[in-house]
């Protein structure tokens with residue numbers, strides 16, 4: 001396990017020792033010896049006051065970093081506090097580019113997403129925001145990537161300045177919600193819906209679902225190749241599956257035999 005990065009820059013370190021307290025009795029202590037200690041305590045109280053005020057205002061802490069390398073559409077390397085860190089964008093998933101060594105095949109629009117992220121982020125200064133879980137099982141940081149620090153954390157600012165949102169709005173990524181990191185999940189679903197309805201990016205590579213309840217195919221059941229979950233074709237989640245990940249099944253048995261689990265919402 002790598003260290004949590006917030007612990008590295010604790011702005012309010014507690015004094016490790018109290019050199020003014022002597023073992024040989026308080027009566028020998030003189031007031032002037034206490035003055036620096038009192039000043040230090042006063043400063044600590046002020047600092048902690050500031051910290052709790054900014055938390056109360058609901059302002060998440062952002063860490064500045066520089067993007068040094070782009071792995072694919074949703075993964076980059078950054079320089080953060082003098083260290084190289086791999087960062088996976090939280091709540092979104094771009095189509096894969098090919099990784100022959102990992103047995104991963106290229107997905108439609110994977111290359112475009114990677115090229116777009118390179119164009120937008122490489123060598124750029126960014127601000128990272130973390131959700132509840134800071135790292136994934138591969139030790140990558142999980143972050144919301146801000147192109148500019150937002151003045152307020154409103155939908156308008158998120159649309160304009162957060163790169164995770166930009167990927168969704170332009171159809172370079174789909175929503176991938178992984179609890180407990182769900183801070184912006186509802187907004188992300190909304191952004192994805194907008195991109196899908198406009199046929200943007202990956203949503204334009206195959207026939208787009210237009211009428212609610214009437215999927216593009218005739219199949220009764222629809223699965224997601226990535227999550228291995230299958231749905232009734234009129235389930236709202238079935239419509240969130242990108243063309244690249246969409247699998248159609250004629251029957252429930254067919255889906256189960258292919259190793260898919262039933263959706264807990266539409267209970268196919």
Ligand SMILES: [Zn+2]
Nearest residue numbers: 231235263266
């Ligand atoms: Zn479903």
